[in-house]
Amino acid sequence: MQVEGHKTSRAPGLRWEEFRRKTALGGLRWEEFLRKTALGLGSALLASAVICWIAANWPHASAGQKLAGIQLLLAALIVTSWCLVYVQRGTRDHNLTLAGHMVGLAAVLVGGLLALVGQIYQTGADTWQLFLLWLLFSLPWLLAMRTVFLGLLGVALLNVGAGLYFDMIAGRWLTAVPDTLGMGLLLALLNVGALALWEAAQQRLGDRWRVGPRLIAMAIIGWLWVATLAGFDAPHGTLGAVVPGLMLMALMHRVYSGRRADPAMVALAMLGAFVLLAIPLIEWADGSASLAVVILVLLVVSGFGLRSLALLLPEQATPWFVSLFRIAAMIVTAVLLIALLAPEVPSLWITGLILAIVGAGLLLTSRHTLPREAGMTLAASGVLMTGWGVYEMHEVWLWGRLAGLLLFGLLIYRAVDNAALRLLVAFVVLGLASMLTWPDSGRYGLLDGAAAHDLVEAVPVYLRMWWLMAAAVVALVVGHQRKDPQLWLPVGWALVALSQLLALLAPAPTVYGLVHGQSLAPALFIIWAASALLPVVVLATLLLRAGPAEAPLRAAAPAALAVATVGWMGAPGIALAMLWLLLGHALRRRALLGFGVVCLIGYLAVFYYQLDATLLHKAMVLALTGCWLLACWYLLARRRGPASNATAPAEPTAGVSALLAPAYLPGRRRLQRALGLALLPAGLVLVLLLVNLRVYQAESLLANGQRVVLALGPVDPRSLVQGDYMALRFDVAAQVRQALGDAPPAVAASIRKQGGGYLVLRAGADGIFTLQSLVTQPPTDGNASADVPTPDTAILAFDLRGERIRIVTDAWFFAEGQAGLYAQARFGEFRVGSDGRGLLLRLLDEAQRPLP
Known part of the structure; x- marks a missing residue:
């Protein structure tokens, strides 16, 4: 997302332009994009299906059959990947190949195998040994394939496993501080080491978008925040975590604003420092005067941070990480201002209206950083207070409240000239409008989430989700085509976020679960179908507007996606993620593409825990849909041949064989190639040997123990x-x-x-x-x-x-x-x-x- 902030006179940001060239989206054609999406999404769904099947603990297969089946599948994946990587010749990005995805799926399967052993022999739930062993077994394949997915999987396993371990031992090693504070500091330091390793291997991993460093930086910041919050119960307060945290953020700022330029990392460092500074200041404030001082200090700090970011960027550049920093700082200071004023609920909307008008006036009349930041804080506080005050006016006619809220939001939205504030206004007003119109008679409450209800009660969720996602498409497309995108894009992003939030609240029984469970109301089925088919309609429309090279896909691609929607018709979060991916590619917005990927992963995690469908139903639907997408990938792969080279960039190889053997490990020396040749089978042997040794030991103990x-x-x-x-x-x-x-x-x-x-x-x-x-x-x-x-x-x-x-x-x-x-x-x-x-x-x- 882009955001328009206060302009500062400065020299062009040469580092930013160089950074943008290095991480550019590139000239992907629709065929290429759909092929890569089908392979990636199909692999993700298959991995989720494996986890759901193992977790279901299917009683109709014996322990031996389960263990043998998983190990045979694991061996087949690794052996096939080895053949694809080493037997044939060619050069391609190993992050986007069939071999790379197969090894990634095998790495997920290793975790499933370890979980299966723990499940069969009842060794306990979510133990730290499981995650750290999973990491150990995946390391040979990470060294061999060097893909971003395997690297991120390793970082995630390191955080979960080390977190569980430190939670166990922190009280014995760090007796002078609370357990959570010590655990947070240790994990932050561990992630600093992971960040250094990733930066050293950046080129070998092929991380063009620098996903790894940014996610690791977020982990560092998150653990520092956890440690700081835990400091409230520490003998020396929060300073035990704040001081080393601020030093670490200063180091990140210096490194990533210097030779290793990455403005996104600088913004994350400043965001981490802002919150780390805010926590002890809030702890110190014990009255109205001190709280006012805290708000003033935070305004100055946020203004300084935005000015320092502006020096790294050209005047016209306002990327997503600037929005993230600005919104976070604005929300923190706005909440503190509301706490300072502490108005009564009946007068909440009046106070908020005054603050919003004053804040908008400051934004319109001032060109200096501090008054503008103060204006944004006042306006944000006013929007929050007015919105909640209107929501609490239960004695006033509902539709009158709704009209007043929408009119207020529209006026403030048009009055302010900052896209971050516009995004907040749109999100708050549209979210409260959805809450105001929520039916009181239904048993499906707004915050009930995936609780088991009659699905007819879930109609309000799906209905609002559909019109929000449809409105998001319109806003994003119109904003892309108009000369004033900053007027439309903030409301588009607000609609995107709200529709994705409602997807998390919606039940997900899956179509197969409905056949064997609850009845489906015709109205709900229509909304389901409309939600699932919206990505199909969008894809068909986009392909119709594409060039003649995409003509063969205009009917086949939407039809294939329509078949896939049958599988995720009851899981709207997947359809939404697919919609954001399509729009991100069509509108050339990497932030929307990344948001779609994050939403897909997050929704699959939530989908696992939803109780509206059994794990076996989920595993079957995910597996069938994943296989269908891989079949679509194969059909798209067959199209890659001499006929497509007239309109596409030249490839080293063509046809299905080029896609079935594109990944070749870096390393020109014979010793490096021989080492890489050995790592895939060596990793497989290590897994099978240690797992079966553990099985043998467990069986011996069960047979001979007291x-x-x-x-x-x-x-x-x-x-x-x-x-x-x-x-x-x-x-x-x-x-x-x-x-x-x-x-x-x-x-x-x-x-x-x-x-x-x-x-x-x-x-x-x-x-x-x-x-x-x-x-x-x-x-x-x-x-x-x-x-x-x-x-x-x-x-x-x-x-x-x-x-x-x-x-x-x-x-x-x-x-x-x-x-x-x-x-x-x-x-x-x-x-x-x-x-x-x-x-x-x-x-x-x-x-x-x-x-x-």
């Missing part, structure tokens, strides 16, 4: 990857807390220092084991003690994480829909080895009968 039964008390959430599970809370954990208090000080201190110890358990007359004592090491022949196990005793390891005690596992995974069956569980039956390691074999009911 039987131990512990009493438990369950609850029922859902894991990140592994599916539905029952969280386990063993009664013996409470006994451990008491025993730690009664244990000798040396034993208790040793257990806390090493993060766990061993339980000495003894069986009662009913066969249920209870705690006898705690030891720091398992009794062995060389470590004889009075606690050496006897036939009615057992030694079982436990982990101590702060005040949390974990005994073997914290979850029991079951097939989707069987929560009611395992609600009868009262005991857990373990198999325990002589070294204290244990596995949960099964759950038992009140009479100690095994549950199926």
